[in-house]
Amino acid sequence: GRLLQFSRQEHKSPQMLQMNPRGRLPVLRDGEYVCFESLAILYYLDLKYPDPPIFGRNAEEAGTIMRVICEYQTYIEPHVSTITRAVFGGNADLRSEEITRAMHAVASEARTIEGRLSKSDWVVGERFSAVDMVIFPGIQLLKRALERPSAAELASRFMPVEVNYPALGRWLARIEGLPGYERTYPPHWR
Structure with missing residues (x-):
């Protein structure tokens, strides 16, 4: 690479x-x-490289993993993009109805993920999978945006993650502790 x-x-x-x-x-x-x-x-x-299988060990696991990826891409990712574009762009009204609606949607979906992670270490099943790999970068990007001083008011629904969504916070820490994680971290985020 x-x-x-x-x-x-x-x-x-x-x-x-x-x-x-x-x-x-x-x-x-x-x-x-x-x-x-x-x-x-x-x-x-x-x-x-099928070992370990990141899309599940059987049809049921694969179907669930793909469904949750599709749910994330349909119901969360567009809202995360709306928020992060507004924050990083620097010239959007972070109090606008569009941004408020996006933050409400993200908070609602985060509660769904929190529920899953309160029962399991990983978003789907008992192993790290593709769904964790898909969702993690979006959550990290959202956190990065909400850590900006200009987003302080907006951030109160989500930040600090470890307080508002403790299972999600533990999941983020688990992923950060995986071997090789440091090599995947964007250098310009350091």
Whole structure:
């Protein structure tokens, strides 16, 4: 793997655009094969390296993992994007009805995840899986946005995570403790 400098637009270089014409990351090259889009990469890696299975050990586990990923992508991710774009963009009214609605939706869905994590160490089942890998970055991005001073009022519904959603807080800490976690942490977040 190679780290790219977003500030230098390296993800839009001719070499990268040849691998992903959208100029977005992540991109995986495995020999001659190129795969992009996070979920597609996870699925490819699960089939190529099936131990441990990240999409479940049977059809029922796989179905549940995919359902929860779809729920996250449909019901949470768009709201997280609305909030993070507004905070990081710096020129949106964080008290607007749209942002308030997005924060209410995220808080509601966080309670659903909290309920799951109060019964299990992982979002689905007894093992770290693709659903944990999909949800974790979004939660971390949201936390990062809500830690900004400009988002203090908005953050009160969610932050501190460890207080408002203790099981979710323990889950975040569990993932941060996994071997190799440090290598996945975006360098510009340090």
